[in-house]
Amino acid sequence: VIGRILSGKPIAAAVLQSVTERAGSLISCGIRPQLAFVMHGASPPAQVYAARLERQGERVGIQVARRELPEDVSIAALEAEIAALNADDAVDGILVQMPLPPHLLGIDLSSIIDPRKDADGITIQNAGRLYLGLPGQAPPTALAVMQILHAASVKPTGRHAVLVGRSNVVGHPVAELLLLLDATVTVTHRQTDDLGAFTRQADILVVAAGEPRLITADMIRPGVVIVDAGINVTPEGIVGDVDFEACKEVAGAITPVPGGVGPVTNAVLLRNVVSSAERRGG
Numbered sequence: 705v706i707g708r709i710l711s712g713k714p715i716a717a718a719v720l721q722s723v724t725e726r727a728g729s730l731i732s733c734g735i736r737p738q739l740a741f742v743m744h745g746a747s748p749p750a751q752v753y754a755a756r757l758e759r760q761g762e763r764v765g766i767q768v769a770r771r772e773l774p775e776d777v778s779i780a781a782l783e784a785e786i787a788a789l790n791a792d793d794a795v796d797g798i799l800v801q802m803p804l805p806p807h808l809l810g811i812d813l814s815s816i817i818d819p820r821k822d823a824d825g826i827t828i829q830n831a832g833r834l835y836l837g838l839p840g841q842a843p844p845t846a847l848a849v850m851q852i853l854h855a856a857s858v859k860p861t862g863r864h865a866v867l868v869g870r871s872n873v874v875g876h877p878v879a880e881l882l883l884l885l886d887a888t889v890t891v892t893h894r895q896t897d898d899l900g901a902f903t904r905q906a907d908i909l910v911v912a913a914g915e916p917r918l919i920t921a922d923m924i925r926p927g928v929v930i931v932d933a934g935i936n937v938t939p940e941g942i943v944g945d946v947d948f949e950a951c952k953e954v955a956g957a958i959t960p961v962p963g964g965v966g967p968v969t970n971a972v973l974l975r976n977v978v979s980s981a982e983r984r985g986g
């Protein structure tokens with residue numbers, strides 16, 4: 705079948721349904737799962753994101769608590785805030801607003817967030833556990849890509865998965881997760897010569913490059929399953945890294961942007977929080 709659209713919404717809904725049940729069991733034992741969202745400044749996009757997180761959390765039984773720090777917060781003060789959240793037994797997950805402004809780039813979040821509260825899967829321990837194939841908490845976007853492949857009944861074993869992008873939150877962890885499922889994995893990036901020569905070999909193509917319409921229809925082979933993790937704000941609206949309209953005529957299945965990876969990512973973030981809450985105190 706050509707052109708199947710992999711909408712993220714039903715997949716997210718199924719994840720949230722199970723999160724709601726798990727949070728409900730915790731609440732009936734007196735444990736209210738809580739995610740702390742640490743903000744530096746209050747830019748409109750960050751406010752929109754925080755409000756959406758709060759609303760979604762409320763729906764599934766997870767309390768989302770904003771920690772609003774000033775825009776010019778120092779590294780030391782941000783570190784102190786994270787240390788306080790690490791020590792607070794009522795907090796199950798810690799999420800720091802991204803991207804960091806230039807004056808905060810020196811902070812090493814990967815070392816200071818308690819790995820047990822690492823909702824975004826960015827700590828050294830969780831990255832190491834992923835690399836070693838041990839249970840841990842991976843980045844939500846990477847898990848969302850895997851959730852979509854699973855929901856689409858894609859079996860990665862023996863298939864050629866090609867990643868476009870090697871970021872710590874998408875390309876790199878997805879490569880590890882696909883290797884764990886016995887795919888043959890190729891990771892491409894900005895310096896790759898002749899990108900199309902690789903993408904045309906893909907049975908599974910996962911794109912997270914931050915380049916609008918980087919992947920065109922001539923760069924894919926018929927029947928490929930495409931997961932587009934790109935979110936690019938352009939004058940024509942939000943678009944992915946894949947030329948969706950043209951590629952959907954060639955691909956076997958493809959995620960739209962928006963409405964594909966994004967909603968699943970939010971759901972998986974909340975699932976990470978509930979997983980942390982289940983481990984609370986034990």
Ligand code: ADP
Nearest residue numbers: 868869870871874875892893894912913914915
């Ligand atoms: P994200 O947060 O979506 O993963 P990043 O900006 O952190 O995005 O990383 C972008 C990744 O995409 C990098 O690994 C970069 O090498 C890759 N990339 C960017 N542009 C291209 C391109 N034109 N061709 C191939 N890879 C690219």
